[in-house]
Amino acid sequence: MDAKQNDKEVSLYLGNLDPKVDETLLYELFVQFAPVKSIRLPKDKVLRRHQGYGFVEFFNVKDCEYVLNICSGLSLYGKVLRVKKLIGGQTEAPELDEDIGPVVYVGNLDKLVDSGSISATFANFGTFRKPPQVVAGEKSNHAFIYYTDFESSDEAIKEMNGKIIMNRPIKMDYAYKKDSKEKHGDRTERLLYEKARENNFELEQLKKR
Structure with missing residues (x-):
């Protein structure tokens, strides 16, 4: 050794x-x-x-x-x-x-919407780094989508905010950060996340040698 x-x-x-x-x-x-x-x-x-x-x-x-x-x-x-x-x-x-990176909030979802239907609807915009999470509410559901890059999340919000899913106009924006009043997607987070992704890729390449 x-x-x-x-x-x-x-x-x-x-x-x-x-x-x-x-x-x-x-x-x-x-x-x-x-x-x-x-x-x-x-x-x-x-x-x-x-x-x-x-x-x-x-x-x-x-x-x-x-x-x-x-x-x-x-x-x-x-x-x-x-x-x-x-x-x-x-x-x-x-x-x-998980606290750093693209996390998109989807609100005003019909109670019948589940993680499977959310995945099918939003997979067209990019790859998920973890499965979407659907949270049940009293009158409606909401969901969190975790994309692997901000380009995908930006596009999803741009194209889908206000669109109708099961007779409800959905609300989309970046989710609030955990235990914070700030939302995901700011410039600082984008820089940190991209650098972390670069390091992660480089170390994965080392494992393959």
Whole structure:
């Protein structure tokens, strides 16, 4: 096993990191469990913010395994930390955070509309990164659509807002961000999401080599 593979064997992937988390906080957290060799948080070149994931490296496999087991379910700033092993000596592609990216709200839906019909209606505009979610209300349903890119979500909103589905004019817009009064789709989020997608693609390519 070469030195590069050894580095991966003693490293963990950290996901679902709150923007307030930094290298110092992570070091102080993990050094309580085992000696830490390094902390790395890849940052966006434009905004100089980390993109919701990072890596912690230890000095040996035993410590790495111990931290992996003990930190399951740990929360930082109210967000459950995702801690995973790196796969096959190579960097595991980070999952794109569900709180970042195109999330479209569809309102005033007939009670008979379900996730299957929403998928069939809106799949023409682009690929979903997760299945659409339909939420039942007292008088009507509403749905959330998760596209893989903002071009698709922009087009869906432009073309479908106000259109009739099962005798109801639907309302479409970007959904509000979780625990926030801001909506998805702003310039900052678009930059962060595109950079995260680029990194995700690059790491997926590494796994195929």
